[in-house]
Amino acid sequence: MATTIDDQAGRCFVLKPNIGVYWRTTVWVFVALSVACLGIALVFAAAGFWPILPFAGLEVIALGAALYVSARRGRYREVVRIDASAVTIEKGFKVPERRWTFERAWSEVCLRDPVHRWYPTQLTIRSGNAEIELGAFLTDQERASLAAELTRCIGPMGRGGVDGNK
Amino acid sequence: MSSTTHDAHHDHHDHAPPKGMTRWLFTTNHKDLGVLYMVFALIMFFVGGAMAMVIRAELFQPGLNLVDPHFFNQMTTMHALVMIFGAVMPAFTGLANWLIPVQIGAPDMALPRVNNWAFWLLPAGFVLLLLTLFMPGGGPAGGWTMYPPLVLQLGDAFPFLIFAVHVLGISSIMGSINIVATILNMRAPGMTLMKMPLFVWAWLITAFLIVAVMPVLAGAVTMLLTDQYFGTSFFSAAGGGDPVMFQHIFWFFGHPEVYILILPAFGIVSAIIPTFARKPLFGYSSMVYATASIAFLSFIVWGHHMFSVGMPLAGQLFFMYATMLVAVPTGVKIFNWMATMWQGSMTFETPMLFAIAFVILFTIGGLSGVMLALAPVDLQYHDTYFVVAHFHYVLVSGAIFSIMAGVYYWLPKWTGHMYDERLGKWHFWLSMVSVNVLFFPQHFLGLAGMPRRIPDYALQFAEFNMISSIGGFAFGLSQLIFLWVIIKCVRGGEKASDQVWEGAKGLEWTLPSPAPYHTFETPPVVK
Numbered sequence: 001m002a003t004t005i006d007d008q009a010g011r012c013f014v015l016k017p018n019i020g021v022y023w024r025t026t027v028w029v030f031v032a033l034s035v036a037c038l039g040i041a042l043v044f045a046a047a048g049f050w051p052i053l054p055f056a057g058l059e060v061i062a063l064g065a066a067l068y069v070s071a072r073r074g075r076y077r078e079v080v081r082i083d084a085s086a087v088t089i090e091k092g093f094k095v096p097e098r099r100w101t102f103e104r105a106w107s108e109v110c111l112r113d114p115v116h117r118w119y120p121t122q123l124t125i126r127s128g129n130a131e132i133e134l135g136a137f138l139t140d141q142e143r144a145s146l147a148a149e150l151t152r153c154i155g156p157m158g159r160g161g162v163d164g165n166k
Numbered sequence: 167m168s169s170t171t172h173d174a175h176h177d178h179h180d181h182a183p184p185k186g187m188t189r190w191l192f193t194t195n196h197k198d199l200g201v202l203y204m205v206f207a208l209i210m211f212f213v214g215g216a217m218a219m220v221i222r223a224e225l226f227q228p229g230l231n232l233v234d235p236h237f238f239n240q241m242t243t244m245h246a247l248v249m250i251f252g253a254v255m256p257a258f259t260g261l262a263n264w265l266i267p268v269q270i271g272a273p274d275m276a277l278p279r280v281n282n283w284a285f286w287l288l289p290a291g292f293v294l295l296l297l298t299l300f301m302p303g304g305g306p307a308g309g310w311t312m313y314p315p316l317v318l319q320l321g322d323a324f325p326f327l328i329f330a331v332h333v334l335g336i337s338s339i340m341g342s343i344n345i346v347a348t349i350l351n352m353r354a355p356g357m358t359l360m361k362m363p364l365f366v367w368a369w370l371i372t373a374f375l376i377v378a379v380m381p382v383l384a385g386a387v388t389m390l391l392t393d394q395y396f397g398t399s400f401f402s403a404a405g406g407g408d409p410v411m412f413q414h415i416f417w418f419f420g421h422p423e424v425y426i427l428i429l430p431a432f433g434i435v436s437a438i439i440p441t442f443a444r445k446p447l448f449g450y451s452s453m454v455y456a457t458a459s460i461a462f463l464s465f466i467v468w469g470h471h472m473f474s475v476g477m478p479l480a481g482q483l484f485f486m487y488a489t490m491l492v493a494v495p496t497g498v499k500i501f502n503w504m505a506t507m508w509q510g511s512m513t514f515e516t517p518m519l520f521a522i523a524f525v526i527l528f529t530i531g532g533l534s535g536v537m538l539a540l541a542p543v544d545l546q547y548h549d550t551y552f553v554v555a556h557f558h559y560v561l562v563s564g565a566i567f568s569i570m571a572g573v574y575y576w577l578p579k580w581t582g583h584m585y586d587e588r589l590g591k592w593h594f595w596l597s598m599v600s601v602n603v604l605f606f607p608q609h610f611l612g613l614a615g616m617p618r619r620i621p622d623y624a625l626q627f628a629e630f631n632m633i634s635s636i637g638g639f640a641f642g643l644s645q646l647i648f649l650w651v652i653i654k655c656v657r658g659g660e661k662a663s664d665q666v667w668e669g670a671k672g673l674e675w676t677l678p679s680p681a682p683y684h685t686f687e688t689p690p691v692v693k
Contacts (some may be wrong), residue, residue: 016684018273019352024349025359029374033346037377040418040465044385049400049415051392059339059381066343070276070351139684161572 004149010083011153013146017137021139026071034060078134080125082153087125089132102127107154111147123147125154177313191286194278195683196267196534201580204573205258206288208649210252211566213296215642217245222604222638225631228623238621239307240299243514246310250427251334252292252559256432257569259341262369265576266345268674268681269363271354271690281365284340291333298323298330309619311416312387314401314409318394328391335380342373342380354690360454363672364447366435367454371461375422375429378465383419386412389617410475417468425464427561429457430527431568432499435521437672438575439503442518443510444669449502456495463492473541474548479558481545482541489539496532515667516590520571523598524564531559534609549619552612558605570648577655578662582680585655589647603637638676 005012041056072093079096081088087107090096107127114121123134123143135143220241224232233241262416263281267274273633275281298305302322306312312327319329338614349362349370362370390412399405401412432453440447447453469477469485477485503525512518534556538544548552570593578584607630612618616627623631662679 022350022353029346033374033377036374037381040378041381041385044382044415047411049385049389049411051388051400052382052415053389055381055384059343059377062339063346064342066280066347067350068276070347074351151669154647 010081012082013080013150015078015080015135015138015146017073017076023071026067030064030067033063073137076137080134080150087127087154088127089134100130100132102130104154109147109150109154111144125150184649192282194274194282196263196275196278196281197580197681198277198282200260200262200264202285202549203256203263203288203541206285207253207257207260207569208652210248210256210292212645212649214245214248214253216646217241217248218551218570218638219642221245223633224621225623227632228625228628231622233461233621235621236307239628240305241617243306243309244296244620247295247306248292249561250310250423251338251410252288254427254498254591255338256288256568258369258372258565259338259426261365261434261569261572261576262345262460264580265368265674266348267352267368268677268685269672270349270352270357271673271686272348272352273684273686274352275344277344280340280344284337284344287333287337287340291330291337294326294333295330298326301326310418311413312390313416313547314390314393314412317390324394325391328387330388332384335384338376339380342376345369346377354686358655360451363433364436364450364453364457365433366429368429368436368457371457372426372429375464377428377498379419379422382415383423386415386419408483410472412464413472413475414468417471418465420471421468422461422464424557424560425460427565428528431524431565432457434568434575435503435524438517438521438571439506439525440671441667441669442515442521443507443512445506446512446671448505448508450500452498453502457496459495460492463488463495463517467492470539470541470544473544479562484538486541488620490536492537492539493532500529500532515574516585516587516594517571517575519591519594519598520567520574523594524567524571527559527563527601531556534559547612549617550612551608551616551618554618555605555608555612558608562605565600567597567601573652575667576674577652578666579674579677579679579681581655581659582662583655583659583680584662584666585651585659589651589654593644593647593651596647597641600637600640600644604634604641605637607631607637 003014003016005014037056037060038053041053044050045053067079077090077092079090081090082104085104087102087104089100089102091098104124107125110122110124110126110131112122112124120136121140121143122136123138123146124131125134126132135146138146188199190202193202220233221238224230224238255365261680263275266272295305301321301323303323305323306317306320308316309527312331317327318324349366353362359367389398392398393402393407401406401407401409403409436447436453467485467489469481470489473482507522514522532553538547538553538556569596574585575588611627611630611634614627614630616623616631664678665675666679667675673686673690674681676690
């Protein structure tokens, strides 16, 4: 999902996956499952049937990894700020972890068709040799809509001004 | 400051899926994988059913000798393994794949590639398992419980059996982890846990059980393998081990496994009954807590499978009372379903018929379970046809009837066509009558002392066995109608509306019929 915020400094696009985040519940369920799984395995191991323990350990690791990967995905954000002279792209989980700044007038929005229809379209902002992909988690329609909106305010020699074609 | 949201605003656009075999091989789409799971389960249902036909043909009359007794034992063992791990579990997983994302408003499962691997391990595991029938010494014949030392006499097929169990276990674990991750991390905003449909709740608890007990099975069969080939003595009395401990470990897995096979059925029936009673489900919260209670109790009742092995009086009493406690949350569920139907504007379409039959016949199976829970009398019932009748009432007229109810209920949403109601009703009534002709006489056989897993029997059991076999053949033939109804519905028929059933509630009914290839790419509003 892409949200646009307009203020005096310019325009800001916030992109986030379409996932609700229930981090606390996830942690509780993981702890409960791990305690059950490892507890059972430890009791059997104590009785001499230790081969159950490595299977339980592997499973808890796999479960933890799966929950972490899927929960973390919901916290991912991409923010595109556009002011009078610059386009700033920030990406990260919770806090900006990577940042790129381009000259607005020398930046370009590209929406590429997929190499095969199985794959999604690709939206990028490029300037000089640098090219940054945006909204890989969006749907094709959302990417197309966002690309159109970005193109109005970014583009060769500032096609439409900071506030687009408003 | 102003703010706008760039949603696609056409949630129901349909990207055409890729065509050909590669679509099915490489698909990560939850609906495709749901279909694959269910088609696989249907094939396995007929494979396991064919084995059941062999069993019932051999038992039609005493002294028939249609098949070699060793082959008969392979059939009883493989029938159980195929039906449990190949038919019922994959059918429920298929329903989960198809329905959980659309019921919680998610675009797909949390880990789509894992989902693909989890499915394709399943046919690989079953090819391995079924090929053992053609190996020197034949396939597994010592029962699906794989008790040592009997299972160690298996021959060349033994390591393949163990490997197949591992592969199927990995598939189950991957599927369950994916379901847990999907339910916890992919719900639409506003979809709190206590707003989830009961099918989703039932699956969350089922996945919890699978994750908790599958390592126990994996460890147990690995210990069998090391006892056989690597000189360990976990279960070998000759080396200081204890074969009875295998039974404890197996049933510590096995009893929760039984509930793994029935909890999703509770979820399906809890969706269908309110729809056709046109009333909200009575006691939603108590249904959730009852399901969780049944799951908890499943961990502390394994000993009731082993009363006849011998255990201290305190152990017998503990397992007896703990097992009888299961009747309490189960009773809560049954009375809630009855209260939901009470004074409802009921109609009796095929899904509702199967759901009502489930409630009645599952209750019969549950009550014979309470009889088996009584340690003093279990010594009489143990390893007799009474047990066979009990678990088939729970698993066939319970789990499988609920799956059939679910297929009839959601088939119009999957295919976009209404199924043939007349044929559906024929399928129901033939199944309903034949399943009782098949399994009810087995209670009497068991009470009269006929042991299970025998290829021949004494003359006094002849009549009831013949009746049971006739019921078996009729039940088997009735399922061809089910197959035809599905094929007919996939190929065409009356166009289904989006709502399909007048009283249906839930996010899946907000989608068009058939549901688009991609759904809820923008989260729905959950009130």
